[in-house]
Amino acid sequence: MNIPAELKYAKSHEWIKIEADGTAVVGITDHAQEALGDIVFLELPEIGRIVKAGEEVAVVESVKAASDIYAPLSGEIIATNTAAADTPESVNNDAYGAWLFKIRPGNPAELDSLLDAAGYATVASD
Amino acid sequence: MSQRTPLYDTHLATGAKIVDFAGWDMPIHYGSQIEEHHAVRRDAGMFDVSHMLSIDLQGAHALPYLCRLLANDCGKLLVLQGKALYSCMLDEQGGILDDLIVYFLAPDRFRIVVNAGTASKDLAWMQSRTEGFRVNLTPRRDLAMIAIQGPAAREKFFFAFPGARQSTENLHIFQGKEWSSTTGTPWFISRTGYTGEDGLEISLPAAEAQRVWELLQQAGVHPCGLGARDTLRLEAGMALYGQDMDETVTPLEAGLVWTVDRSLPRRDFIGRAALNESTPRFQTLGLVLLDKGVLRPHQQIHTSRGEGETTSGTFSPTLGQSIALARLPLELSPGDEVKVAIRDKHLRARVVKPPFIRHGKPLI
Secondary structure (H helix, E strand, O other), X not given: XXXXXXXXXXXXXXXXXXXXXXXXXXXXXXXXXXXXXXXEEEEOOOOOOEEOOOOEEEEEEEOOOEEEEEOOOOEEEEEEOHHHHHOOHHHHHOOOOOOOXXXXXXXXXXXXXXXXXXXXXXXXXX | OOEOOOOHHHHHHOOOEEEEEOOEEEEEEOOOHHXXXXXXXXXXXXXXXXXXXXXXXXXXXHHHHHHHHEOOOHHHHHHOOOEEEEXXXXXXXXXXXXXXXXXXXEOOEEEEEXXXXXXXHHHHHHHHOOOOOOOEXXXXXXXXXXXXXXXXXXXXXXXXXXXXXXXXXXXXXXXXXXXXXXXXOEEEEEOOOOOOOOEEEEEEEHHHHHHHHHHHHHOOOXXXXXXXXXXXXXXXXXXXXXXXEOOOOOXXXXXXXXXXXXXXXXXXXXXXXXXXXXXXXXXXXXXXXXXXXXXXXOOEEEEOOEEEEEEEEEEEOOOOEXXXXXXXXXXXXXXOEXXXXXXXXXXXXXXXXXXXXXXXXXXX
């Protein structure tokens, strides 16, 4: 299973990369894209939306099903990946490259609740 | 525990992802559902459909029995040996018990192929309707079934089984034939399918299924799962039992009026009287989504003439946009625009007359 060690993870199968400026880049894991199958549509959040950790913010639709994507952290949506929305299959091809949205975290304490790669590996193998 | 087809181990060895379908452990895909879909539209793919049940009907009264049992008229089969007919089997209220295919093998011998999920119920219903007819019904769980579909399907089949070419190359569309391979027990080969492409469906002894599957794969036929089967049949505008229709709807409501043959006034098929009395509550037509998104079953539809609901919906890999079958107010026509509620949005969709795709080409 491809779970990069440098990223953080949520139990709901999102990966989170914390940038130098504190911005959180969010996508779905390789395990998640594989379980979903061929991805054909991404519904991404509005920029400027204030979200709470655990809130549904995006939808990834594969040929077979629609899957909710949750905000792993509270904060403000500051960017969405329109290139990925135009080529949804890029999430299948490169799950850790094709990010979905960026959050400016509002509550740094929440970072501690995210999983590391080893913790996520346990979740993903269940 | 789920039932397994004779090809279950082969699927696992080929990397299939297995899901439950109507009580059977079946392959949903072998990697990419979309690639499997395109393989059938552009080249050749094969499906394990051994979960479906063949039922052999034999007896002096086989034809009158079928004329009573089915909404389509099996009398039309007599013009050609091996001819196949698609029909609904209705209850007394005109509700659809199942959709099936009947093959005419001999004046006293027919084969009926029914859906997996309804097989036991169908067989019990058929048995309960034999009174007064000299017929025998024999379920053939000893058979496996492989559907080979796509523009190159027949050529690749003949490449793998050259001996079958001479006797089955000239089969008409919707015609089948028994063919004896060297091993003896005859196969039943028919030019039918559920994808909107040319192809064959092969019934054969379960013990031979694995070898045949492997030879077809070596001939370049792509293994395809139920996922691709669903997107292919929906593009082809074909209804799926249990999803687009069931006992609660009539063929007139399910877009299957063309399969109800009332041309002979005296052919008293089960459900006919009820159909004659009934007024359809809705019609089934196709939708093409104009906005970005994916149609799914059971989405609400808002129209100028009332509400509707999708019954099947998916992303169409051939069209690159989303399509659905939907129950719509009777006043709507192809070309009309409707709104589909998807989560918090109302997306625009155009009403079309299925099929969406036939022989690889968009028709809408």
